[in-house]
Amino acid sequence: MTARFDALTRPKAGDDPRTNSKYLKVGLLLAALGLMVAMVTLIANIAAANNDNPVTAVETLAWSFGLTTLAFGTIKLAISVILIGILVRLWARVSAVKAALPGLKGSGDAGSPRGDIDTDHGAATETADIPEPLPIHKMARKMWFPMVAMGYMLVVVGTIVSFIWSGKVADGTQQAAQAWTAGIQFLGEALLLAGISFLLGSILAALREGGGDVQKSLGLPVRTLKMPVTAKLFVAFMALGLMVGMLQFVLYIVAAAVTSPQSFAAWAAWLGPVREFSLGLLLAGIVLALVTIGNALSFQFSRIRDIVATGK
Amino acid sequence: MTTRTADGFDIEVSDHGLGYNAPQKMGNRLWAPMFLMAVMAFPVALILSFVRASTIADASTQDDFEWAAELGHYIAGIGFIGFLAVFAAISFAIARILGRFRKGGGDVQEAVGGDVQTLKMPITAKIFMLFMMMGMMVIGVAVVLHFVAAASVGTWAIADVERWARVLEGFRRLGVAMYLFGIAFGLGTIINVIRFQSIRIGQLSK
Numbered sequence: 154m155t156a157r158f159d160a161l162t163r164p165k166a167g168d169d170p171r172t173n174s175k176y177l178k179v180g181l182l183l184a185a186l187g188l189m190v191a192m193v194t195l196i197a198n199i200a201a202a203n204n205d206n207p208v209t210a211v212e213t214l215a216w217s218f219g220l221t222t223l224a225f226g227t228i229k230l231a232i233s234v235i236l237i238g239i240l241v242r243l244w245a246r247v248s249a250v251k252a253a254l255p256g257l258k259g260s261g262d263a264g265s266p267r268g269d270i271d272t273d274h275g276a277a278t279e280t281a282d283i284p285e286p287l288p289i290h291k292m293a294r295k296m297w298f299p300m301v302a303m304g305y306m307l308v309v310v311g312t313i314v315s316f317i318w319s320g321k322v323a324d325g326t327q328q329a330a331q332a333w334t335a336g337i338q339f340l341g342e343a344l345l346l347a348g349i350s351f352l353l354g355s356i357l358a359a360l361r362e363g364g365g366d367v368q369k370s371l372g373l374p375v376r377t378l379k380m381p382v383t384a385k386l387f388v389a390f391m392a393l394g395l396m397v398g399m400l401q402f403v404l405y406i407v408a409a410a411v412t413s414p415q416s417f418a419a420w421a422a423w424l425g426p427v428r429e430f431s432l433g434l435l436l437a438g439i440v441l442a443l444v445t446i447g448n449a450l451s452f453q454f455s456r457i458r459d460i461v462a463t464g465k
Numbered sequence: 466m467t468t469r470t471a472d473g474f475d476i477e478v479s480d481h482g483l484g485y486n487a488p489q490k491m492g493n494r495l496w497a498p499m500f501l502m503a504v505m506a507f508p509v510a511l512i513l514s515f516v517r518a519s520t521i522a523d524a525s526t527q528d529d530f531e532w533a534a535e536l537g538h539y540i541a542g543i544g545f546i547g548f549l550a551v552f553a554a555i556s557f558a559i560a561r562i563l564g565r566f567r568k569g570g571g572d573v574q575e576a577v578g579g580d581v582q583t584l585k586m587p588i589t590a591k592i593f594m595l596f597m598m599m600g601m602m603v604i605g606v607a608v609v610l611h612f613v614a615a616a617s618v619g620t621w622a623i624a625d626v627e628r629w630a631r632v633l634e635g636f637r638r639l640g641v642a643m644y645l646f647g648i649a650f651g652l653g654t655i656i657n658v659i660r661f662q663s664i665r666i667g668q669l670s671k
Contacts, residue, residue, distance in 0.1 A: 170663050171472060174656045184649035191642030198635030202628045214631065221638045228645040235652045242659040249663040253670035257577055419522035422533075426507075426514035429544050433507035436551040440500050443558035447565050454569025461576040 158298040162240035162355060170245045176238025180231045187227035194221040212322045215331065219315020222338040226308035229345040233301045236352040240359055247363035250457065251370050258371060259464030266374035274452040275381050279374040283365030286358055287380060289388055293354030300348030307341030328417045329409040335421075336405025339428040343398025346435035350391045353442035357384065360449045364456065373465065378452050383445045390438030397431035468585065474661050475585040482571020483583045488594060489564030492557040499554035506547030513540045531618050534626050538615035541630070542608045545637050549604045552644035556597040559651040563590065566658045570665070577669050584661045589654040596647030603640035607633045 164170070197217035204210040266279040278284065286294075311334050318330035365375045401424060408420040459465070466479040477483065485493065517536040524530055567583060574581040614621075614629040 170660060174660070177653045177656050180649060181653060184646050188642050188646045191639050195635040195639045198631050198638075202631040202635075210631075217635075221642075224638075224642055225645065228642060228649060231649050232645065232652060235649055235656065238656045239652065239659070242656050242663070246659050246663045249666050253666045256670035415524070416522065419518045422521050422537075423511075423514040423518040426511045426540060426544060429547070430507045430511045433503060433547050433551060436548075436555065437500060437504050440496065440503075440551065440554040440558050443555060443562060444496060447558065447561045450562065450565040450569060454565065454572060457569075458572050458576045461573060 159294050161298075162237055162244070162359075164241050164245045164248075168241075168245070170242075170249065174238045174242065176234050176241065180235035180238065183231035183234060184228050187224045187231060190220055190224035190227065194224065208323055211327075212319045215319035215322060215327065215334075216315050219312040219318070219334055219338065222315075222342065223308055223312040226305055226338075226341060226345055229342070229349060230301065230305050233297075233345070233349055233352060236349065236356065240352070240356060243356065243359045243363060247359075247366055250367050254367060254371055254457070254460060257461050259460065259462055261464035263373045263465035270376070272376070272378075272452065272455075274378060274448060274455065276379040277376055277452075278379060279376050281374065283362060283369055283375055284377050286362065289354055289384075290358035290361070293351040293358060297348050297351035297355055300344050300351055302348075304341045304344030304346075304348055307337050307344065309341075311335075311338030311341060328411070328414070331421075332405045332409035332417075335424065335428065336402045336409075339431070340398055340402040342428075343395055343431050343435060346432060346439065347391060347395050347398075350387070350435065350438055350442060353387075353439065353446065356446055357442070357449060360446070360453065364449075364453050368456070368460075371460065373460065376456060378449060381445060381448060383441045383448070387438045387441035387445060390434050390441065394431050394434030394436075394438060397427065397434060401428045401431055471582075472661075472664050474657075475587075476582045476661075477585055479581050479583065482568060482575050482581050484568050484571065485564040486567065486586070488560050489567065492560030492564060496554050496557035496561060499550045499557060503547050503551035503554060506543055506550060510540050510544035510547065513543065530623065534623060535615045535618040537630065538611045538618070538626070541633070541637070542611035542615070545604050545608050545611075545640075548637075548641060548644075549601060549608065552641070552648070553597070553601060555648055556593070556644070556651060559593070559648065559655070563651075563654060563658060566655070566662065570662050574665070574669065579669075582665055584658060587654055587657055589650045589657060593647050593651035593654060596643045596650065600640045600642075600644030600647060603636055603643060607636045607640060 194217045197213050201210040201213040201217065204213065266281050268279060270277050270279055314330055314337060315334040318327050318334050321327040321330050361377060365377055368375045404424055408417065408424060411417045411420055466477055468475065468477050513536060517533055517540060520529055520533045520536065524533060571581050571583055610633055614626055618626055
């Protein structure tokens, strides 16, 4: 199963790297769909704010909440599809660089691998072989698909529950459905962001493995960056964000059983920021993953330039 | 420097690498401050929400309800400063990646010798920047108006404060959707850049 998900991130035999990416087209279409749904919910919120009937206004706000989260989830799904497209292109790039570099390589002698070294881009190692993937890379390759799939399914289920919430407003029994909507949808959002994080982890794994593959194919010592502090913090933020995301789900289940409207309002007052805190942690982790990718690319370009200029 | 089209890409041809462009330089400088702002804002909103929850749980007077309404606007405002900052940090980090491709690709071509070809800013990158700015403005304005509404509790009727909360909630969410939409285009630009560079390195070896 994992191998099948991993195959999605590799170019298919016979794929022409000159053609436009189908992942890009699908991703941008999904993103446009998500943005349109978000616009609909803005109109719904404005209508609810100007509605003199408080019951109808709250009914509208209930399904608008569910639909907005669906819009965010759809754009996050779009981002996941585009990240798969980036992975496919990265592997095609490895093939292109492997094919081109023997004709561009300088004439110097690289010598033997030197073990631990310092580079302008941070601590690195020089080895004879491609280093084994790090545990987080293996996990990222296994986990991105289940996270994205489960995340989006939960967001859709939560959207359906939001309509149940809306239907219960008139008789005043909406509290449980309201709590379930928020809990389910934001667990889904957290899983989607975790899926995106794992896809970014897979990109880092592809850069590491692909870079090693290119160097080895040229008969050079394989120079690989050690895991930088930004990558370690990325993993920590992601794990913490996911845990808080699961915690808010459990707490919403507890809140669903609260019967007093005043107590329920108090629970809702702090659970909203808890779920946003969870997403904030996951998003902060994503920032650090992107920064790490930027640094890894700098290292790779510098390595290619050295190979071209000096042959080592 | 000349401009031409090859393999469906608009490119600039020069005798040296062009380095980072202005948005990429901005991305290099601004991702870290935005990141720090985000990781500070979310915990502050969370702590204030505990104060608000405690107020609501024990609320019995008009003053209590007004204080809860005021805090509600402050919490939404501060929380969305966090989202504004974290999405800006993500956008700047993507611009930084695009900068690494642009500078790195130029450096490698310079090392090989001959013409340096650099991809002109594609339409996807322009849409990325446009939606990032629009998202930032929509959330920024909503945050300011949340603080205005918070400061007006007591002078405005509670119903008006609630009405503002509903409208601003819609705008905040639209701002987030715009940011995410822009990020999708920023990442899409990376796909096109990798495609261009894969073709280009093949040409260099011939």
